[in-house]
Amino acid sequence: MKKKSEAGMMRIIAGKHRGRTLEPLPDARIRPTSGRTREALFNILSHGMFMDTHSPLVGKHVADIFCGTGALGLEALSRGAALVTMVDRHPDSLAVARRNVEKLKESEHVRLLRADARQMPRAGEPCSLAFVDPPYESGLAAPALASMIASGWLLPGAIAVVEMAERETLPDVPGFQVMDERRYGAAKVVLLKLVAN
Numbered sequence: 001m002k003k004k005s006e007a008g009m010m011r012i013i014a015g016k017h018r019g020r021t022l023e024p025l026p027d028a029r030i031r032p033t034s035g036r037t038r039e040a041l042f043n044i045l046s047h048g049m050f051m052d053t054h055s056p057l058v059g060k061h062v063a064d065i066f067c068g069t070g071a072l073g074l075e076a077l078s079r080g081a082a083l084v085t086m087v088d089r090h091p092d093s094l095a096v097a098r099r100n101v102e103k104l105k106e107s108e109h110v111r112l113l114r115a116d117a118r119q120m121p122r123a124g125e126p127c128s129l130a131f132v133d134p135p136y137e138s139g140l141a142a143p144a145l146a147s148m149i150a151s152g153w154l155l156p157g158a159i160a161v162v163e164m165a166e167r168e169t170l171p172d173v174p175g176f177q178v179m180d181e182r183r184y185g186a187a188k189v190v191l192l193k194l195v196a197n
Contacts, residue, residue: 009024014042022069023069086101123152129161157194166188
């Protein structure tokens, strides 16, 4: 029987790091993406609407915006991403993400960047997939997406995955087309495609 502390741990779900545990954020008010939501999301990315086209994940550059623990970015690396840029404006979050990256020995494939997602610096290398997971009810998703376009973070046709509270609405962001929307308990995941930038 698992101890309570083990039962609540975050783990990598699939790929080369499957089953490895991740350090949580110390602030209990900060909500990480649940394992169930991560699993469903990566199933869509790996086997869903992209199965007849080029994968936005395997061998690609992925951005993890509002990265928190780095769980989404590390899951992407575990499943075949070539490079992940993790962005957060909170130094405590970046410190936890760095420790998780080092624990999985993925420092060579991760860039950590302290930045406000509403004012992203110019991208060194655009990405084909971006996870945008701001605090619920913060209204930060749309400004972050707009900033990513303006700063050259997204390749043409890039996929953006936005997680928000189930009751939230994502405003229209010029340049993006909504491809899918799913609900997982208290969470809603919106998948968008960059059609113009």
